[in-house]
Amino acid sequence: MKLSREELNKIKPISNYCLIKPDKIINDVINLKGGIKLFAVGNFEPLFNVGVIGEVIRNPLGLYFDKDYYDSSMPWDTEIEIYEGCTVMYNYYAAVQALGHLADPLNPEKNPRYIICEDEVYMFLKYSDLILKKEGDDITPLNGYVLCEPMYDTEKTKILLPEHLRKKVSLQYAKVYKTGSRIKEYIEDAYCRDGNEVREGDTIVFKKFNNISIEWDTHRVLDKELYRIQRRFIEAIIKGNTGDIQKDIQPL
Numbered sequence: 001m002k003l004s005r006e007e008l009n010k011i012k013p014i015s016n017y018c019l020i021k022p023d024k025i026i027n028d029v030i031n032l033k034g035g036i037k038l039f040a041v042g043n044f045e046p047l048f049n050v051g052v053i054g055e056v057i058r059n060p061l062g063l064y065f066d067k068d069y070y071d072s073s074m075p076w077d078t079e080i081e082i083y084e085g086c087t088v089m090y091n092y093y094a095a096v097q098a099l100g101h102l103a104d105p106l107n108p109e110k111n112p113r114y115i116i117c118e119d120e121v122y123m124f125l126k127y128s129d130l131i132l133k134k135e136g137d138d139i140t141p142l143n144g145y146v147l148c149e150p151m152y153d154t155e156k157t158k159i160l161l162p163e164h165l166r167k168k169v170s171l172q173y174a175k176v177y178k179t180g181s182r183i184k185e186y187i188e189d190a191y192c193r194d195g196n197e198v199r200e201g202d203t204i205v206f207k208k209f210n211n212i213s214i215e216w217d218t219h220r221v222l223d224k225e226l227y228r229i230q231r232r233f234i235e236a237i238i239k240g241n242t243g244d245i246q247k248d249i250q251p252l
Helices: 005-009 092-102
Strands: 017-022 029-031 037-040 053-058 087-090 114-117 120-126 130-135 138-141 145-150 171-179 203-207 219-221 224-230 234-238 245-248
Touching (some): 087 092, 130 145, 138 171, 171 224
Antiparallel strands (some): 029 037, 145 171, 171 203, 203 234
């Protein structure tokens, strides 16, 4: 759909949706402090090369959460933490669906959600598909996400875990790099709470395949890898470097 600038300025997204202007249709980079760069993983598949960074043009009218209306509700209860003009990173699966043939000419989405104004592309994304926002050199995870740096075998040897966690070979360990606001409530009762608060520097334990997007949405910070994971998938928190388990926080 093509619109004039006047028509674009009149657009007001419905609840749970925001209007985003992608920086690029292909992958892009977020520059952080000290020359650090945060970028999405590359892949030859169009699905993984679509751009993941853009500018917020319009905020949602509101965020609708109601467990009795699953199809039209947000998957979780949270606050709007973005503003018009800020930069956000979003889920590339959602971008592919919104952009349709612009993202993947061979497999166009049947119901794309984008508009064109003066040869510029704008797309409608669900607020729940946003991962983080960027303000200057600072980044803030959204929608209950935590950014963390994976730990390797040599770093795990001093970590003491309860017996039921040690037996799980699928567990991964990571050091918390950046946190955001917690989710108030999930529409699925299985994830009715986010457990205890995590802070930067904490070590977290989570299931390797509990959130598939962890495997694909890998971001790199120079020689470091940053994962994004929602608090609901955290199995345990280890405060600081004491090696003492803080609490098993498996979802109720």
